Amino acid sequence: MKNETPDCRTCSVRDVTPFEHCNRDQVLEVQFAKSCNFYKKGQFIFSENSLPIGLFCISSGHLKLVKYGSGGKEQILRIAKPGDFVGFRSLITRRRYNASAIAVSDAAVCLLPRKDFQHLLNTNHEFSAEIMQRVCELAEKTENKLTDIAYKPARGRIADALLLLSNADTELCQKDIQLSREELAGFTGTVKETAIRILSEFKRNNLIAIKKRKIEILDIGGLEQMSNQFD
Amino acid sequence: MKNETPDCRTCSVRDVTPFEHCNRDQVLEVQFAKSCNFYKKGQFIFSENSLPIGLFCISSGHLKLVKYGSGGKEQILRIAKPGDFVGFRSLITRRRYNASAIAVSDAAVCLLPRKDFQHLLNTNHEFSAEIMQRVCELAEKTENKLTDIAYKPARGRIADALLLLSNADTELCQKDIQLSREELAGFTGTVKETAIRILSEFKRNNLIAIKKRKIEILDIGGLEQMSNQFD
DNA sequence: CGGCTGATTGAGCTATGTCAAGGGCAGTGG
DNA sequence: CCACTGCCCTTGACATAGCTCAATCAGCCG
Missing domain, CATH: 1.10.10.10 (Winged helix-like DNA-binding domain superfamily/Winged helix DNA-binding domain)
Known part of the structure; x- marks a missing residue:
């Protein structure tokens, strides 16, 4: 994997993210507002109970979203893949992170700061509708998983x-x-x-x-x- | 409990629903678009795997949202209370209901048809932001519950x-x-x-x-x- | 080669599920 | 008013899936 900082304008995962609903200017804004980090397997992208700082967009690699249950056991809520957004839900609920995100493989992850994300959410209806859709889909999956684990x-x-x-x-x-x-x-x-x-x-x-x-x-x-x- | 059909304009739960962000005209539209039903304890409001028809707003009483797990065991995902919206997430995901809603006490529940809900979602930004917030909060709770049940x-x-x-x-x-x-x-x-x-x-x-x-x-x-x- | 980390296997234990038998309370009908 | 019936709740006895602890094994790296 090359350690080149992704450019939103040419990023191969953009089409599968809600950013697909952004016009040229908006993509440019995102590109200039975002920063990118490279994580080694095992590194934390963010931690449960810390304050949310922005939207993380996975450019490459996979993350696990985890919570720690009784006895410190690690519960993996889901695996996030390239093109997935993580860490933004806490911006919407205005709470601390509900889970931690950890790289399960080497990963490149871009961070769009809170304000820029919220601006997009407020001004681009298609974008926010897409976010809504994804949150809802994920909620369903979590419910299904809950039922499976229960019984x-x-x-x-x-x-x-x-x-x-x-x-x-x-x-x-x-x-x-x-x-x-x-x-x-x-x-x-x-x-x-x-x-x-x-x-x-x-x-x-x-x-x-x-x-x-x-x-x-x-x-x-x-x-x-x-x-x-x-x- | 009186079996009077609630009127959105005077409904006591409106302030705790996303409808609080509706102006007078919008409330009026909702009032005329909606219908209300009274359910006895145990009755289904909607069933898992059937097609979503609209947004249910609980005026009084409580509902359980359930899925059936292995061996037909009933998993209660959550209890919904007056002022809660249920059944709308499937409108957003455009799938069949992921769970069933059943009255756990006698309940009065109003139904806002799909189109009217979606119109509101598309035109009233505060409303849709409130919906988003609630979906996200609920998703967090579900994740917490998942972790608890697991460990x-x-x-x-x-x-x-x-x-x-x-x-x-x-x-x-x-x-x-x-x-x-x-x-x-x-x-x-x-x-x-x-x-x-x-x-x-x-x-x-x-x-x-x-x-x-x-x-x-x-x-x-x-x-x-x-x-x-x-x- | 030695030491490390993760995988594997075994033995035993315990929480929880299953099956079965009452028990109490409420509503119904005589 | 009482007996009947049915629905829960409750308890007991038992079975077992899955957890814990502990020992061993298999790669891997310095």
Whole structure:
């Protein structure tokens, strides 16, 4: 990956962000208002309970959005991919960050300061409608995940996670987001050991293969069955 | 409760809804576009997977928003109170309802048709900003609840629920929303029997009293301690 | 080679779910 | 007014998924 600071005017992810609704002048404004940072795997982009400073737009790499639950266990709320916006919701609620954002791979992330974001929100209706739409979609996903964690057994949740993480975002992602076993556990609301045991079981049943810690999906249908056998 | 159809112009909950940002003419438009229905406890306002038809504004009573998880268990995502809007998010995402809304007490609910809602959203910036704010706040709450369900033990979640349901909305709610034990379980992501056992335990420890199935909180501090002892 | 980090496996425990049997209260109908 | 019925609530006994703790293993890097 080249460490070139992205330019909004030519940025390849712009088309999949709400910025697609910006006209030439607005893109220019964003380009000059924003700054860009490069994060190594594991670095924090922002932390739960600190004050929001602006909108983060992921140019490359992936972030995990996490909260820490009982016993300091890390709950991964979602994985954000290139083109996703993070950290702006707290600007709208005018509260501190509700979660932390951490790079799960090396990532380039641009920061549009609060005022510029809010200006756009107030003046560009298409943009704000797009933001609204995304917030709503995300809220639905979170509700679905909540219900799964509440009542679906871990086996099904792990199967879901594997399917989601592998095929989800074929457009911009390199296919496999490399999460550690512990992260996979945090993503599915369980603990490392349980996640590992279930993976081993999937391997025994030829649903997946594991090469050098990396998980490869062999039987999508089988995993889907795993996911649904508890409905 | 009188079964009088509410009039937006004089409706007592208007001030706590996003309609507060509507001018006199807009309120009038809403008043003439809307219809009102009265629901008995247990009746559906709308159902998961059906097509959204408009914005529901709760005039009186409470609704539960539920999804059905593995084994048909009912997960209560949240309780909506007078002044809350429900069912509009699916208009924005242009999908089917992600959850069902059911009256937990007798309720009066007004329906503003899709087009009128969208017109307001497009033309009244303050209104749409208020909607955005609420969606974002709700999303945060859902994320918090997700993390709790994932890693906080049932005891803590029940304590949280009791605190939330009792004091939450002192403004407009009569203090106690009467949920059945099964509903309390659905709200906290557990099953009826577990909820009951934990309640009995709380009673033994004088954290709560139970009179005729109704739960009365005796020791707020004690419950808060229950909630936090697992961090 | 030694030390490190993450993955894996085992053994045991516990919280929580399941199944089954009362118990109490409210409403209904005689 | 009382018996009947049905709906919750409650409790007990039991099963088990998933958590904890601890030991070992497999790459990887200096």
